[in-house]
Amino acid sequence: xxxVLFAALSERFEQYEIPLRTAFAQEGISANLATDHDPAxxxxxxxxxxxxxxxxxxxxQCKAVLNLWAGVESVVFNPTLTQPLARMVDEGLTQGMVxxxxxxxxxxxxxxxTHIHGQDGVWRTHVPPLAKDxxxxxxxxxxxxxxxxxxxxxxxxxxxxxxxxxKSIDGITCYHGAEGLKPALKDAQIVVLLLPNTPDTENILDxxxxxxxxxxxxxxNPGRGMLINDDDLxxxxxSGQIAHATLDVFRVEPLPVDHPFWAHPSIxxxxxxxxxxxxxxxxxxxxxxIRRCENGEPLLFLVDRSAGY
Amino acid sequence: xxxVLFAALSERFEQYEIPLRTAFAQEGISANLATDHDPAxxxxxxxxxxxxxxxxxxxxQCKAVLNLWAGVESVVFNPTLTQPLARMVDEGLTQGMVxxxxxxxxxxxxxxxTHIHGQDGVWRTHVPPLAKDxxxxxxxxxxxxxxxxxxxxxxxxxxxxxxxxxKSIDGITCYHGAEGLKPALKDAQIVVLLLPNTPDTENILDxxxxxxxxxxxxxxNPGRGMLINDDDLxxxxxSGQIAHATLDVFRVEPLPVDHPFWAHPSIxxxxxxxxxxxxxxxxxxxxxxIRRCENGEPLLFLVDRSAGY
Numbered sequence: 001x002x003x004v005l006f007a008a009l010s011e012r013f014e015q016y017e018i019p020l021r022t023a024f025a026q027e028g029i030s031a032n033l034a035t036d037h038d039p040a041x042x043x044x045x046x047x048x049x050x051x052x053x054x055x056x057x058x059x060x061q062c063k064a065v066l067n068l069w070a071g072v073e074s075v076v077f078n079p080t081l082t083q084p085l086a087r088m089v090d091e092g093l094t095q096g097m098v099x100x101x102x103x104x105x106x107x108x109x110x111x112x113x114t115h116i117h118g119q120d121g122v123w124r125t126h127v128p129p130l131a132k133d134x135x136x137x138x139x140x141x142x143x144x145x146x147x148x149x150x151x152x153x154x155x156x157x158x159x160x161x162x163x164x165x166x167k168s169i170d171g172i173t174c175y176h177g178a179e180g181l182k183p184a185l186k187d188a189q190i191v192v193l194l195l196p197n198t199p200d201t202e203n204i205l206d207x208x209x210x211x212x213x214x215x216x217x218x219x220x221n222p223g224r225g226m227l228i229n230d231d232d233l234x235x236x237x238x239s240g241q242i243a244h245a246t247l248d249v250f251r252v253e254p255l256p257v258d259h260p261f262w263a264h265p266s267i268x269x270x271x272x273x274x275x276x277x278x279x280x281x282x283x284x285x286x287x288x289x290i291r292r293c294e295n296g297e298p299l300l301f302l303v304d305r306s307a308g309y
Numbered sequence: 310x311x312x313v314l315f316a317a318l319s320e321r322f323e324q325y326e327i328p329l330r331t332a333f334a335q336e337g338i339s340a341n342l343a344t345d346h347d348p349a350x351x352x353x354x355x356x357x358x359x360x361x362x363x364x365x366x367x368x369x370q371c372k373a374v375l376n377l378w379a380g381v382e383s384v385v386f387n388p389t390l391t392q393p394l395a396r397m398v399d400e401g402l403t404q405g406m407v408x409x410x411x412x413x414x415x416x417x418x419x420x421x422x423t424h425i426h427g428q429d430g431v432w433r434t435h436v437p438p439l440a441k442d443x444x445x446x447x448x449x450x451x452x453x454x455x456x457x458x459x460x461x462x463x464x465x466x467x468x469x470x471x472x473x474x475x476k477s478i479d480g481i482t483c484y485h486g487a488e489g490l491k492p493a494l495k496d497a498q499i500v501v502l503l504l505p506n507t508p509d510t511e512n513i514l515d516x517x518x519x520x521x522x523x524x525x526x527x528x529x530n531p532g533r534g535m536l537i538n539d540d541d542l543x544x545x546x547x548s549g550q551i552a553h554a555t556l557d558v559f560r561v562e563p564l565p566v567d568h569p570f571w572a573h574p575s576i577x578x579x580x581x582x583x584x585x586x587x588x589x590x591x592x593x594x595x596x597x598x599i600r601r602c603e604n605g606e607p608l609l610f611l612v613d614r615s616a617g618y
Binding site for chain 2: 100110156255
C-alpha cells in the first residue's frame with residue numbers, strides 16, 4: 001500500500017477522487033489516496049501549485065511530485081522541492097487546446113466578429129481569403145504548440161513554428177533560437193503563443209516582435225500572460241498593427257475589472273479557459289507514472305529543473 | 310477557335326477574364342471569350358443563373374453550359390435548356406466551405422459568443438466538453454458536405470452524415486433515405502445543412518426534424534435557405550430546443566432588414582458569404598471541361614436533370 005497525497009484546492013478532489021481511484025486500479029496500484037497524510041509517510045504527491053503545500057521539506061519519503069498542470073513555473077524553482085517533478089501532459093488538455101486555438105484562428109481568419117456583433121440588417125458580402133493565403137506562426141513547439149500547429153496546417157494554413165532549441169515537426173516550418181525569432185514572425189497574419197514561462201520567454205511578444213508581423217495581424221495567447229508586453233500590445237492594437245488580440249492568460253488572474261484589456265474593442269479577454277486538464281485522462285497519466293516509478297522505470301514528463309520546464 | 314460566351318453579372322467578368330484566359334492557354338484551348346456573341350455561333354456558355362441569359366433556344370450550336378455556381382436549382386428546370394449542364398465543383402469553394410463550417414462549429418462548440426459579447430469584467434470559467442463528446446450531423450454528403458464532415462471528424466467530433474442515396478465516406482457514419490433521417494439527427498448537438506435545393510429537401514429541417522436533435526443544439530446552414538422551415542426554426546430558438554442558429558442562406562436574399570432573423574439574439578445572419586467560387590480554381594475547372602468536351606470525353610460534374618442536381 002502506497003500513500004498518495006492529493007494536494008490541490010479541495011473542489012478538485014471531488015473531480016479527481018473517482019478518476020484517480022479508477023486509474024490506480026487499472027494500473028494495479030494499491031494506494032491510500034487522501035487529502036491529508038502524515039508527511040513522513042507520503043510516497044507521491046499529486047500536486048497543483050496553488051495548493052497549501054508550499055514546503056516540501058517534511059515529505060522525506062516522497063518519490064515524486066506529479067503536477068496536475070502543464071505549467072510548472074510556480075513550483076519548479078521552489079527551493080524546498082528536492083523530489084523529482086513531472087509535468088502534466090494530458091491528451092485531453094492537448095485536444096481541448098487544439099480545439100480552442102483552431103476555433104479562434106478560424107474566427108479571426110473568417111472575420112466572424114463582424115457578423116456576431118453586426119446583426120443590423122446590413123448585407124456585408126466581403127469574402128475572406130483562403131487559409132492557404134493566411135500565414136500563421138506558433139511560438140512554442142512543445143506538446144501543445146506542435147499539436148495546434150499541425151491542426152492548423154491540416155486546415156490549409158501555412159504554419160511556421162519557433163522554439164528555443166531546434167525541432168522538426170511534420171507540416172510546420174520550424175525556426176529556433178534567438179536568431180530564428182524574427183524570420184519566424186516575419187509577415188505572419190496570426191501568431192499563437194504556447195511557450196512555457198521562463199526568464200527567456202518573458203515579454204517575447206514585445207513591440208519589436210509585433211513589428212515583424214503583417215500589418216493588421218491577430219494575436220492569440222492561450223500560453224502564459226508574461227509572454228506579452230502588455231503596454232506594447234495596447235500600443236499595437238491602437239495603431240492597427242495588431243487588428244485583434246484574443247487573450248486567455250494574464251499577469252494577474254482573474255484580470256482586474258479596471259484593466260484596459262477588458263474594455264478595448266480590439267481585445268477579447270477569455271477567462272483562462274482555453275483548455276484544462278481533464279480528470280479522466282490526467283488520472284491515467286498520474287497512475288501510469290506512479291506505476292513506472294514503483295517499477296524503477298524513469299518518470300514520464302520529468303521536468304528539467306535547470307531549464308525550468 | 311471556339312466561341313465562349315461569359316453570361317454572368319458584368320462585375321464577374323472583371324474577376325474571371327484573366328483567370329479564364331490563363332486557364333484556356335494552359336489547356337491549349339484557342340478561345341474567343343466575350344460577354345457578347347451572336348447566339349448562333351456560341352460553342353460554350355460560362356453561366357451564372359442570375360445572368361440575363363434565361364432563354365437558351367437561340368444557342369443552337371452550344372455544346373455545354375458550364376455553371377459558375379455549385380447550386381443549379383435556378384437553371385436545371387429551365388425548359389429552354391436542352392444543352393448538357395455542368396455544376397461547378399471548385400476546390401477553392403470546397404476549401405472555403407470547410408473553413409467556414411469548421412470555424413462556426415468550433416465557435417458554437419466553444420461558446421465563443423459568451424466572450425465576444427461579454428467583455429464586462431466577469432471572469433466566467435466554464436470549460437466546454439471536448440469535441441469527442443459533441444455529436445455533429447451533416448445533412449448532404451456531396452463534395453461540400455463530405456469535405457466538411459471529414460474536417461470535423463479530423464478535429465475529433467463524432468460525425469454522422471445523411472444523403473438521399475447510400476454513401477460510404479471515411480470518418481463519417483452514413484445514413485440515407487427518408488427512413489435514415491431521424492436516426493441521423495437523433496441527439497445531434499450540431500447540425501450542418503449542405504443539401505442541394507430540390508423538392509425533396511425543401512423544409513427538411515422542420516419542427517419534427519429539430520425535435521430529434523439534443524435540446525440546445527446548434528444549426529449551421531451554409532446550404533440553401535429553402536432547407537429550413539423558418540417559422541419552425543423561430544419557434545425552436547424561442548423554446549430553447551435550438552440554442553443558436555447561424556444562417557448564411559435565406560429564401561430571399563439579401564435578407565430583408567425587417568426579417569425577424571436579424572434581430573433574434575439566438576440567430577446569426579451571415580450575408581451568403583460562407584464560401585464562394587474562386588476565379589483561379591474555377592477557371593481551371595471550366596477550361597478542363599471544355600477541353601474534355603472538344604476531345605469527345607464526358608463532361609465532369611454533369612448535372613442529372615431528372616434528379617435536379
